[in-house]
Amino acid sequence: MTSWQNNRAARDARIAAGAGLARGKVVEAHDVTRLLEAVVRSGDRVCLEGDNQKQADLLSRALLAVDLSKVNDLHMVQSGVVLPEHLDLFDRGVAKRLDYAYSGPQSARIARMLFGGKIELGAVHTYLELFARYFIDLTPHVALIAAVSADREGNLYTGPNTEDTPTVVEATAFKDGVVIAQVNEIVDTVPRVDIPADRVHFIVKADKPFFVEPLFTRDPAAITEGQILTAMLAIKGVYAPYGVQRLNHGIGFSTAAIELLLPTFGERLGLKGTIASHFALNPHPALIPAIESGWVRQIHSFGSEVGMDDYIRARSDVYFTGSDGSLRSNRAFCQTAGLYACDMFIGSTLQIDLQGNSSTVTTSRIAGFGGAPNMGADARGRRHPSEPWLKAGAEADPDGSALMRRGRKLVVQIGETFGDKNVPLFVEKLDAIELAEKLKLDLAPVMIYGDDVTHIITEEGVANLLLCRTAQEREQAIRGVAGYTDVGRRRDHGMVSRLRERGVIRRPEDLGINPLDADRSLLAARSIKDLVRWSGGLYAPPSKFRNW
Amino acid sequence: MEDLNFQHQVRARAGGTRQRAIVGVVASGNLEVLVERSLPDAECVVDIKTAAMGFGAVWSAVIGDFVERYSPGGLKFSINDGGARPDTVSLRLAQAVRLIAEAGQ
Amino acid sequence: MTAPLKDISPAERARSTSFYEASARTRLELLLDAGSFVEFIGPEQREASPHLKIFDLPEQFDDGIIVGHGRLDGSPVFVAAQEGRFMGGAFGEVHGAKLTGLLRAARQIGSIPVLILFDTGGVRLQEANAGELAIAEIMRALMEARSAGVKVIGLIGGRSGCYGGGGLIAGCCSALAVSEPGRIAVSGPEVIETNRGVEEFDSRDRALVWRTMGGKHRRLIGAADVFADDNVQDFREAALELLGLVGPFGLDRLRAEQRRLADRLRSFGGCGDAVDIWTAEGIAHAEAVPELPADQFIALANRIGRTSRDAR
Numbered sequence: 001m002t003s004w005q006n007n008r009a010a011r012d013a014r015i016a017a018g019a020g021l022a023r024g025k026v027v028e029a030h031d032v033t034r035l036l037e038a039v040v041r042s043g044d045r046v047c048l049e050g051d052n053q054k055q056a057d058l059l060s061r062a063l064l065a066v067d068l069s070k071v072n073d074l075h076m077v078q079s080g081v082v083l084p085e086h087l088d089l090f091d092r093g094v095a096k097r098l099d100y101a102y103s104g105p106q107s108a109r110i111a112r113m114l115f116g117g118k119i120e121l122g123a124v125h126t127y128l129e130l131f132a133r134y135f136i137d138l139t140p141h142v143a144l145i146a147a148v149s150a151d152r153e154g155n156l157y158t159g160p161n162t163e164d165t166p167t168v169v170e171a172t173a174f175k176d177g178v179v180i181a182q183v184n185e186i187v188d189t190v191p192r193v194d195i196p197a198d199r200v201h202f203i204v205k206a207d208k209p210f211f212v213e214p215l216f217t218r219d220p221a222a223i224t225e226g227q228i229l230t231a232m233l234a235i236k237g238v239y240a241p242y243g244v245q246r247l248n249h250g251i252g253f254s255t256a257a258i259e260l261l262l263p264t265f266g267e268r269l270g271l272k273g274t275i276a277s278h279f280a281l282n283p284h285p286a287l288i289p290a291i292e293s294g295w296v297r298q299i300h301s302f303g304s305e306v307g308m309d310d311y312i313r314a315r316s317d318v319y320f321t322g323s324d325g326s327l328r329s330n331r332a333f334c335q336t337a338g339l340y341a342c343d344m345f346i347g348s349t350l351q352i353d354l355q356g357n358s359s360t361v362t363t364s365r366i367a368g369f370g371g372a373p374n375m376g377a378d379a380r381g382r383r384h385p386s387e388p389w390l391k392a393g394a395e396a397d398p399d400g401s402a403l404m405r406r407g408r409k410l411v412v413q414i415g416e417t418f419g420d421k422n423v424p425l426f427v428e429k430l431d432a433i434e435l436a437e438k439l440k441l442d443l444a445p446v447m448i449y450g451d452d453v454t455h456i457i458t459e460e461g462v463a464n465l466l467l468c469r470t471a472q473e474r475e476q477a478i479r480g481v482a483g484y485t486d487v488g489r490r491r492d493h494g495m496v497s498r499l500r501e502r503g504v505i506r507r508p509e510d511l512g513i514n515p516l517d518a519d520r521s522l523l524a525a526r527s528i529k530d531l532v533r534w535s536g537g538l539y540a541p542p543s544k545f546r547n548w
Numbered sequence: 549m550e551d552l553n554f555q556h557q558v559r560a561r562a563g564g565t566r567q568r569a570i571v572g573v574v575a576s577g578n579l580e581v582l583v584e585r586s587l588p589d590a591e592c593v594v595d596i597k598t599a600a601m602g603f604g605a606v607w608s609a610v611i612g613d614f615v616e617r618y619s620p621g622g623l624k625f626s627i628n629d630g631g632a633r634p635d636t637v638s639l640r641l642a643q644a645v646r647l648i649a650e651a652g653q
Numbered sequence: 654m655t656a657p658l659k660d661i662s663p664a665e666r667a668r669s670t671s672f673y674e675a676s677a678r679t680r681l682e683l684l685l686d687a688g689s690f691v692e693f694i695g696p697e698q699r700e701a702s703p704h705l706k707i708f709d710l711p712e713q714f715d716d717g718i719i720v721g722h723g724r725l726d727g728s729p730v731f732v733a734a735q736e737g738r739f740m741g742g743a744f745g746e747v748h749g750a751k752l753t754g755l756l757r758a759a760r761q762i763g764s765i766p767v768l769i770l771f772d773t774g775g776v777r778l779q780e781a782n783a784g785e786l787a788i789a790e791i792m793r794a795l796m797e798a799r800s801a802g803v804k805v806i807g808l809i810g811g812r813s814g815c816y817g818g819g820g821l822i823a824g825c826c827s828a829l830a831v832s833e834p835g836r837i838a839v840s841g842p843e844v845i846e847t848n849r850g851v852e853e854f855d856s857r858d859r860a861l862v863w864r865t866m867g868g869k870h871r872r873l874i875g876a877a878d879v880f881a882d883d884n885v886q887d888f889r890e891a892a893l894e895l896l897g898l899v900g901p902f903g904l905d906r907l908r909a910e911q912r913r914l915a916d917r918l919r920s921f922g923g924c925g926d927a928v929d930i931w932t933a934e935g936i937a938h939a940e941a942v943p944e945l946p947a948d949q950f951i952a953l954a955n956r957i958g959r960t961s962r963d964a965r
Contacts, residue, residue, distance in 0.1 A: 221674070226635050418633040422600060459635045484606050484634035516642055526674060529833075537944065546859040547673075547834045548867060548943055549709050570696050573676055574713040575738040582696050582714055599711045626699075628711050 007176035014039045014142075014178050015201050025154045026186065027204045032062035035202060037070045039178050040142050046095075047140040047172065050080035051163040051331070052102070052215055052282075052370070053303045056146040058182045058206040060085040063144065068093055075099070077138045079127055079164055079331075081106050081368070083211070090119045099138055101125045102368040104215075111366045114439060124366070124445050126373040128335045131164070134171035143172035143179045146210045149190050150183040154197035157190035160304030160312065160327035161212065165195060167332045173199035184209040191324035214306035214542050216282045218256035220525045226416050226459045229508065229518035231257035234346065234414055235266055236511045237462040238455055239275040242388040242410060246278040248338045248375045250347020254414045254457075256286040258346070263293040263524040280338040280375070283308040283319065283327065285541070289524035289534045291318055300337050301329040302371065311538035331371075338375040343388040344410035345375035349447060350419065351427050354475045354487065356450030356465055358413055359432040366435070369447050376448040378409045392454060395466040408466065411448060414457040417483030424485035425458070426478065450474075456481055459515070460488070461507040468504060480505045552596040552604055554611045561589040561621040564649035571643045579629040579637060583644040589621045598629035610634050614641045623648065663687045667886035672810040673834045675885060677719050677734035680770055683885040684808075684892070685723035685732065692721040694751060702745045704780040713739045716747040720755045722765070726893055730766050731759050737772030737813035744818055745777040749787020756794035759803045766804040768892055769826065774841065775817015788818030795825045799902045804828075806895045808888050810835035810868065810881065817841070827899045827965060830891035831868040831877035833947070838866040864927040864943055872954050873931060873942075874917060878965075880954055882947040910965050 003009075017038040021031045040046065040063075048063065049056040063071075064085050074095040081087065081103040089095040090113060099122035103110045113119045125133070134140065145168060148159035158165050173179050180202040181195075231254055238244070239258075249255040262276055276290065277297045283305045290296055299318055304327050312319045312327045322328045338345065349358040349372075360367045382389075389407030394400075396408050415425050436444035456463045456478060463481045468474040473495075480496040482488030499505045508515050525531045528545045562585070572580040587593060594611050614620075618641075625644065632640070661669075667683040675683070681690055694700050696714030705712050717739040722731050733752050735742040752769070759767045776784035795805055807826040809815045814836030815823050823829055823837055831837060840848075842856035855861060864870055872880040879895055881887040900906070924930045931939035934957055945953065 224636075225639060226633070416633065416635060418635070422603070422631065422633055484609050489605075489609055515639060516646060518639075520674070521669070526671060533946075543858050543860045546863060548863050548869070549706065549711065568697050570678070570714070573736055573738045574711050578738070580696075580713060584697060597711060599709075626714070628713055630711050 011176040011178060014041075018178075018202060022202055024152060025201065025203050026152065027202050029058065029204055029207055032059065032204050033065045035180070035204075036063055037066050039180070039202075040066070040071050040074070042070075042072050043075065044141040045075045045077050045138060047134070047143045047168050048076060048078050048086065049143065049145040049164060049168060050078050050082045050086055051161065051303060052080060053212050053305075054146050054158070054161040054163055055083055055211045056144050056182050057083060057085070057211045058204065059144040059146070059180065060089075064088050064092060064094060066094060072096075077130070077134070077140055079130055080104075081110060087113060096120055097122060099123055099125065099130065099133070100368060101127050101130045102370040104367055107365040107367040111364055114366065121439070121441075124368050126369050127331055127371045128339065128374045131167045131332050134167065139175045139177065140168070140172045141177050143168050143177060145169065145179065145181045147181050147183045147195065149185045149187045150181060150200070150203045151187055151190050151197070154181075154200035154203055155190050155193045156181055156183065156195035156200060157192055158194040160309055160329060162194055162329045163303040163331045166330060169195050169199050178202075180204065182206045182210065191326070192322040194328070212306055214545070216251055216284050216305045217307070217541065217545060218251070218253055218284075218286055219528055219545055220256070220260055220286065220523055220530065221527045223253050223257050223260070223520065223523060225518045225520065227254045227257045228261070228520065228522060229459045229513070229515055230254050230414055230416065230457055231261050232265055232513050232518060233459075233462055233508060233511060234258055234412070234457050235261060235271070235275075236269065236513060237457065237506055238344075238346075238410065238412055240269060240271055242344070242391055244275050244344045244388050244410065246342045246386070247276065247344040247346065248280045248342050249284070250345075250372065251282075251284075252348035252415070254348055254416075255346060256284070257523070259284060259286040259290055260523040260525055262290040262295050264522050266295070267293070280334050280342055283312055285528070285531050285539055286525070288531050288539060291315065292534050293524075300334050301327060302331045302334040303329045306542050307540045310540065311535050314538050335371050335374045338371065339377065339379050340382055342375070342409070343386050344412060345372070346412040346414055347372055347376065348415040349413055350425070351430050351432075352413060352425055352456065352478065353427055353430050353450070354478055355471070356413075356453040356456065356474065356478060357430060357446050358448045358453070359430045359445060360447050361430075361432040361435055361445045363431045363434055366445065369445070372447050376411045377452050378411070382407070382409075392466055395464070408454060409452075410454050411452045412455040412457060413448070413453055417458045417460065417485050417488060424487070426482040426485045426487035428487060458483060461505055461510070463505050464503070467502065473499065473504070477504050550598050550601050550604075552598065552607055554594045554608065556592045556611075556615045557590055558592050558615055558619045558621040560619045562619070562623050562645060562649065566648045566650055569644055569647035571647060572640045574628045574630045576630050577632055577636065579627055579632040579640055581640045581644040582626040583648050584624045584626070585622055585648065586624050587622050592620050592623055592625075594625040594627065596627040596629060598627070598631070600629065600631040606634055607637075610637050614638060618642065618645050620645055664886055667889060668884050670885045671883050672832060672881070672885050672888050673812060673883050676738070677736040677770065677772065680885055680888075681719060681721075681723070681732055681734050684768070684770070684889050685725060685730070686727065690721055690723040690732070692719060693755070694720065700747055702747050702780065704745065704783070708779050710779065716745060716751070717742060718748045718751050720751045725768075725889070725896070730768055731755050732768045732770070734770035735772040735811070737811040740777055741774035742772040742811065742813040742819075743774050743777035744784040744787050745780040746783035746787060748777070749784060749791060753787065753790045753794045756791065756798045756805070759805075760794065760798040760801045763801050763803060766806065766896055767798065768806050768808060769822070770808045770811070771815040771819050771823055772811025772813050773815060773817070773819035774813045775819055785818070788821060791822050792825050795822060799825075799827060802901070804896055804899045806830070806892055806899070808881075808892060809837055809877070810883060810888065814838070814866070827902065828879070828895040829877040830879040830881050830888060830895060831871050832881045832883045832888070833868045834883055835868040835871075836863070836866040837871050837876060842866070860943065869942060869950060870927045873934065873957060874921070875913065880947070880951050906965065
């Protein structure tokens with residue numbers, strides 16, 4: 001007789017093998033490596049929860065220490081490759097194959113290891129894409145997750161950084177996988193149940209709280225006049241004419257500058273209530289002045305941010321909060337919201353080519369994509385209309401039938417023509433292509449494809465690619481805002497000035513902006529301390545951002 | 549360090565009466581521009597000492613556009629550069645012209 | 654629309670300008686009576702450092718310090734302002750000589766006070782010998798000026814703080830005003846950590862750095878006499894207040910300062926952290942001191958009143 005429950009039986013066997021080390025579901029921290037040796041099988045697909053913020057750091061160290069004769073050649077399927085231990089697994093041979101989405105701080109090392117053949121790469125995904133594959137062909141056998149607290153039954157409270165946890169657990173627990181959670185504390189009653197106990201098989205109390213990095217805090221003190229100018233151009237040249245209310249911001253300094261200009265420059269332009277009211281966004285501290293000034297109606301978040309807990313709790317009209325009052329974030333839902341319910345994505349990148357393709361990959365760094373490609377893509381499945389979406393669609397196809405014409409999401413790339421160390425933003429050929437050739441990848445790791453990009457904003461002006469009718473116009477529109485980079489200096493001056501007459505390129509003076517007015521006094525907050533003041537003392541920045 | 553020098557013939561004398569002005573500081577990614585009203589009305593000179601090597605062509609383009617746009621006749625610009633980006637250079641030059649165009653000494 | 658600054662009064666502009674963020678030139682422009690500043694050895698004289706080019710480093714025309722004279726509420730003052738962003742405001746040969754010269758001029762005239770706007774990490778490594786000598790010369794010139802009856806006021810609230818030799822010079826001043834972001838010490842956080850270990854002092858724990866060296870602590874233990882909010886107008890008012898308070902200088906005063914310091918060491922020498930000192934001072938909820946807004950902090954500091962104007 002054919003058995004149809006082999007996987008369930010295998011899962012039960014794994015749990016039984018680990019049960020000897022547990023009291024109920026609770027395993028002592030010093031027994032975790034032995035637990036993993038008992039539960040994990042060589043070649044397993046393992047999701048080691050590495051989110052943007054929340055890291056299952058104890059479990060990653062424990063996995064790194066396994067006996068290689070018992071556990072090896074794992075296939076890691078995790079969104080964030082963020083901790084050094086995540087890559088040490090491959091150096092040691094515990095893991096062999098990798099499918100991931102984001103590698104921020106490990107981007108240089110991951111590039112070296114890919115070149116050195118230490119990692120067998122499946123693909124670099126967007127978050128939603130990897131989450132989707134958890135349910136189709138990359139379902140984890142074992143999920144190693146992190147939460148703030150657990151009760152003795154195994155109900156988990158994830159705290160404000162719920163992030164990927166529900167998605168990972170859903171895919172693992174309901175398809176015969178084993179879920180092991182590290183928690184900061186074991187309590188009698190959790191503040192709220194983010195993960196029900198019947199999806200959790202083992203819990204481990206960590207000796208110290210899981211590692212959280214303040215990734216979304218931009219110190220206003222570091223915002224430059226150039227970034228303020230590009231922010232002014234964005235507000236007056238894109239937010240205002242399209243009336244963008246539903247949007248997502250990237251995490252760079254240019255978008256932080258926009259957030260800090262809303263209550264000052266935006267207020268003077270009379271834009272309050274007409275732009276920037278509904279966000280898919282982490283709780284950016286830089287948005288506090290706009291929230292306090294009544295600009296922002298609602299924010300749904302991918303994850304939380306260090307120091308924002310009390311502020312969020314006190315501003316539940318704006319944020320999504322649980323019955324306990326703290327933030328409930330959810331990366332999968334927020335990514336979906338950014339893809340389908342936002343009319344604009346605005347963010348920065350490292351390289352833009354002549355077609356408008358952009359990438360954060362350079363030959364020495366593979367940072368991954370995170371969520372930008374989901375935010376920064378036209379959602380072909382979208383069916384509901386909105387004014388900015390319809391207007392952008394009409395600009396792209398002025399002769400099409402209004403009832404049959406798709407709208408367009410505004411996908412805006414913002415940045416300074418030269419980045420850190422005078423590295424140009426604009427290039428003739430993306431490093432991503434060179435990398436793909438070297439690594440023999442089927443696809444170059446492009447973050448946002450040129451045909452999705454609608455606007456490029458630099459300190460030199462705004463290029464509206466929706467209004468370009470030919471590839472040549474598109475190229476010159478890009479060159480026309482590329483400043484003094486090689487790409488910019490090789491522009492066709494005649495064509496660029498014709499594009500400017502048509503409003504395809506708009507310079508600061510075309511928008512009534514004097515670059516000499518781009519002054520730091522325009523920022524609603526010029527320091528982290530100012531943000532604390534705006535929050536009425538509710539924002540508690542981490543020590544690394546203090547100067548008091 | 550690299551020394552660069554640009555000399556331009558310009559259409560018109562720069563406005564204002566101040567004899568000199570200084571803007572900016574020398575720091576990473578920043579520069580100072582000292583501007584002095586010390587040349588014949590149709591001339592403009594820009595002297596640069598820069599910490600970033602090999603950007604002569606970019607400087608030439610930045611200065612060329614600046615002179616074309618502001619017609620800073622009679623002005624000598626002396627720059628100490630800590631590796632500023634071209635947009636920062638353009639901004640400081642414009643700030644220097646604005647400051648020397650004010651009334652005063 | 655976006656250029657409102659021209660329409661407001663100098664005092665309003667000084668009130669809305671962060672001292673911490675402003676350049677040395679802007680600080681002087683807004684600190685002094687409008688239009689009164691006259692610079693000695695200005696940038697057009699190009700008295701830059703003779704040493705930096707050897708290290709292939711960029712120079713600044715004023716070598717990172719501006720000296721001159723101007724008026725404060727109508728009365729003449731000598732001023733010096735360090736630019737903390739150029740080489741961390743560090744003392745080199747020319748930089749130091751400009752301050753020495755200013756103090757010697759003040760000594761000769763005798764009746765015009767000196768304001769020093771510190772913003773320095775200490776001595777410039779690339780010209781260490783000249784810089785160390787400059788510190789000694791400045792300290793001597795400062796004490797000679799004070800002996801001749803000159804009041805020397807230090808204002809501290811810049812990005813680079815007041816460290817190394819700058820901390821020594823500040824210790825010689827008649828009085829100091831400090832703001833919250835301002836820091837005063839001799840050895841900086843990284844130096845302490847390098848020499849004594851991270852257990853002794855974690856230089857990346859910025860809250861620790863500030864409660865040990867920052868403006869609020871320095872005010873509470875009497876190292877600074879007045880606490881200014883972080884804007885240029887507040888520093889202007891602090892300077893005026895201190896000029897009115899500073900008494901004559903002599904051996905009695907030095908003895909009083911020695912007694913004050915010995916007493917301070919006796920009282921707090923056993924404390925492991927600034928919060929312990931504040932608690933010993935009788936401050937309830939001492940751990941909340943760093944979060945206090947300026948006005949509440951000033952009220953608290955005045956209640957504690959640890960500065961003694963008969964010392965220094």
